Each structure stands twice: as structure tokens, then as C-alpha cells.
Amino acid sequence: MTRMELERVLTLNRIWQPIATVVVKQALTLVFRGRARVVCPETYQMFDWGQWLNEKAVRSDAHVIEHDYIRTAHLQVRKPEVITLAKYAGYPNTGVPYSRRGVFERDNGQCQYCGIFVHKRAMTIDHVLPVSRGGATSWPNCVLACQRCNHIKSNRLPAEAGMALRNQPVQPTRDQLILSGVNLNDRWKPFLNEKHVKVKA
Ligand SMILES: [Zn+2]
Known part of the structure; x- marks a missing residue:
């Protein structure tokens, strides 16, 4: 797997609770369709599609740190790290199905x-x-x-x-499963509970 494929965008519901991670393209599509806004993890400023392009897109021939941008035909658009859904305020904590x-x-x-x-x-x-x-x-x-x-x-x-379990098996929390197998981005920390970050650190 390339690094690109592993990169995820933390997805918050409308009241900024983490509910999922999505790939960069999916996050941008949600923002483009007006279903989500980008959240700057430093300033907590929110951007809709037009604002994001205005502030965080450059021409395709501009010199940028390639890893931080995604290319379109005419632009290089900064990859979002966190998005918040415009309408969804729910929190899927009604039990994580066994798998x-x-x-x-x-x-x-x-x-x-x-x-x-x-x-x-x-x-x-x-x-x-x-x-x-x-x-x-x-x-x-x-x-x-x-x-x-x-x-x-x-x-x-x-x-x-004559065997012993190393851990007591319990139902994992939604956040643990959201983050399991995902490359954690340090800049997500303000949006997560400390204990969840420690799980995978
Ligand atoms: Zn064994």
C-alpha cells in the first residue's frame, strides 16, 4: 500500500464528535457537495468548498510540498485533515456490531x-x-x-x-474501531479523547 492510500481524513459530526475516517477524495467530494466543511486543526476555522479553494488551492505549476496537496486538472488543492458534516448530529454509539x-x-x-x-x-x-x-x-x-x-x-x-487470557474481552468503543488500522494524524488530537489516541500510539 502506498502512503496515499493510508491517508485518512477525520470526519466529525455537526457537533464535532468523531464518527469516522474517510479517504481524502471522499472528504473533498463531501465538501464539494456542500455536505461537509473542512476544519483547520489549528485555528478551528471552517471552510466550505469555495473558501477552501480560495485559501488553500494553488495553480498546478506552483511549487508546493507535494504530499500535502491533491492534483486536479488546473489546481493543486490542499488535503483536508479534518472535516465536519453539515447536517448529521447523531453519534453512532448504539453498540458496535460484532465482527x-x-x-x-x-x-x-x-x-x-x-x-x-x-x-x-x-x-x-x-x-x-x-x-x-x-x-x-x-x-x-x-x-x-x-x-x-x-x-x-x-x-x-x-x-x-491451564491457560490465561491476557486481556478481558469487551465490546470496543466506536472510537477505537474508527481509529483502528488508521495512520493517526497528530493534528487530530484536539478532536479525540486522550485515551483513544493512546490506544494506537
Ligand atoms: Zn497463541
């Missing part, structure tokens, strides 16, 4: 028994209380495990197998 990928992200790609880093394609999900004994497929009952540990544990509780 395999989510378990991988929550557990930082580490087997929750032996601690080794597991490749996504080799990951297995261990049901702490085994399915055969009524265990649910849910955040608090599922952990990332390497194939070896999952095999050893088999249909037993961790204690029965």
Missing part, C-alpha cells in the same frame, strides 16, 4: 493466550466459553487466538486448559 475483523483490531492482532502476533489470514477466533457448552459469538466471549493455542484449548475453559 471477526473487529476482534482482530480490538486484540491488536495478538493471540490473547500466548501473545504472538497473528496474520489476519491465519487468525482464529476462540470462544472463551466454548460454543459446545453454550458460549455465544459475541464481543465478551470471543478473542483472537493463534491456531496452536486454539487447538490446545479445544473445548475447554481457559482455566481447564
Whole structure:
């Protein structure tokens, strides 16, 4: 993956709560359509499309730090780092649905028994209380495990197998999932809770 593909724009709802990250082009499209405005992470000034072009676009032959700009036919437009949605004031905190990928992200790609880093394609999900004994497929009952540990544990509780969980499995917060796997931009910090930044730092 190139650096460009990894770059994300922090997306805030209308009252400046982080709700997602989007790629640069998607962020600019939202601003272009009037559905979002760019927020300057230093001054908190907001820009609609026209204002952003006025202040943050230069001609295509101007000398700029290339990484900070995106090229269009005639212009180089400064990449936004944070946007705020014009209408949406909700906050999607009504529970993060369980997912395999989510378990991988929550557990930082580490087997929750032996601690080794597991490749996504080799990951297995261990049901702490085994399915055969009524265990649910849910955040608090599922952990990332390497194939070896999952095999050893088999249909037993961790204690029965002489194993211990490294972390208590819990439902991750929306913000943790928003930021998981994303290259954190230091300049997002004012818009995030300190603890969320620490999660991935
Ligand atoms: Zn393991």
C-alpha cells in the first residue's frame, strides 16, 4: 500500500464528535457537495468548498510540498485533515456490531493466550466459553487466538486448559474501531479523547 492510500481524513459530526475516517477524495467530494466543511486543526476555522479553494488551492505549476496537496486538472488543492458534516448530529454509539475483523483490531492482532502476533489470514477466533457448552459469538466471549493455542484449548475453559487470557474481552468503543488500522494524524488530537489516541500510539 502506498502512503496515499493510508491517508485518512477525520470526519466529525455537526457537533464535532468523531464518527469516522474517510479517504481524502471522499472528504473533498463531501465538501464539494456542500455536505461537509473542512476544519483547520489549528485555528478551528471552517471552510466550505469555495473558501477552501480560495485559501488553500494553488495553480498546478506552483511549487508546493507535494504530499500535502491533491492534483486536479488546473489546481493543486490542499488535503483536508479534518472535516465536519453539515447536517448529521447523531453519534453512532448504539453498540458496535460484532465482527471477526473487529476482534482482530480490538486484540491488536495478538493471540490473547500466548501473545504472538497473528496474520489476519491465519487468525482464529476462540470462544472463551466454548460454543459446545453454550458460549455465544459475541464481543465478551470471543478473542483472537493463534491456531496452536486454539487447538490446545479445544473445548475447554481457559482455566481447564491451564491457560490465561491476557486481556478481558469487551465490546470496543466506536472510537477505537474508527481509529483502528488508521495512520493517526497528530493534528487530530484536539478532536479525540486522550485515551483513544493512546490506544494506537
Ligand atoms: Zn497463541
